[in-house]
Amino acid sequence: MSAAVAAAAAAALRRRSSSNSTASDGLYTQYYPSLSLPKMPLRQPPLFSRYETQKRQDWNNFRQYFRTHFPKLSLARCSGENVVEFLSYLDGFGQTKIHAATCSNSGHRYPADICCDCPTRQPWTSLNALIGRLKVAFVENGGNPVTNPFNAVDVKAYLIDVKDSQALSSAAMAVSTTCLRLQS
Numbered sequence: 001m002s003a004a005v006a007a008a009a010a011a012a013l014r015r016r017s018s019s020n021s022t023a024s025d026g027l028y029t030q031y032y033p034s035l036s037l038p039k040m041p042l043r044q045p046p047l048f049s050r051y052e053t054q055k056r057q058d059w060n061n062f063r064q065y066f067r068t069h070f071p072k073l074s075l076a077r078c079s080g081e082n083v084v085e086f087l088s089y090l091d092g093f094g095q096t097k098i099h100a101a102t103c104s105n106s107g108h109r110y111p112a113d114i115c116c117d118c119p120t121r122q123p124w125t126s127l128n129a130l131i132g133r134l135k136v137a138f139v140e141n142g143g144n145p146v147t148n149p150f151n152a153v154d155v156k157a158y159l160i161d162v163k164d165s166q167a168l169s170s171a172a173m174a175v176s177t178t179c180l181r182l183q184s
């Protein structure tokens with residue numbers, strides 16, 4: 001008999017909790033039974049932030065580059081020179097054209113010859129952010145912060161070179177644009 005009473009109480013409790021999901025919803029439906037509040041689905045927060053996702057993707061790309069590198073290298077033997085090789089490899093996929101001073105397109109915002117042989121490079125801001133993420137990922141994946149290859153002098157010199165070359169290219173473009181305005 002007591003089992004039957006317990007089962008009936010549990011069924012009544014289930015019916016009550018399913019009709020009144022929250023306290024405010026219960027009061028609302030108590031006075032206005034024909035109207036009910038819409039059930040809002042709960043959104044799950046993302047597991048990782050955009051920064052964490054990008055950092056993981058950059059670290060995996062760097063590791064993939066090392067796996068395909070010849071001769072084989074281990075992360076423990078990675079140096080700043082190897083990081084510069086990786087950044088030079090990434091420059092092959094860059095979209096920022098850096099015109100040499102001797103190029104006919106140098107200093108022109110809208111160059112006439114878009115097929116010049118000047119190199120394309122990654123933007124300095126992108127490379128700087130990439131190195132920052134890889135510094136952190138190296139330490140998080142068991143690397144020694146003191147011997148972090150992403151903090152090497154070679155890498156800093158490479159970033160300075162990229163920044164200076166892009167600054168010179170944009171300065172030449174600004175000078176030619178100013179001259180064109182003055183001539184008009």
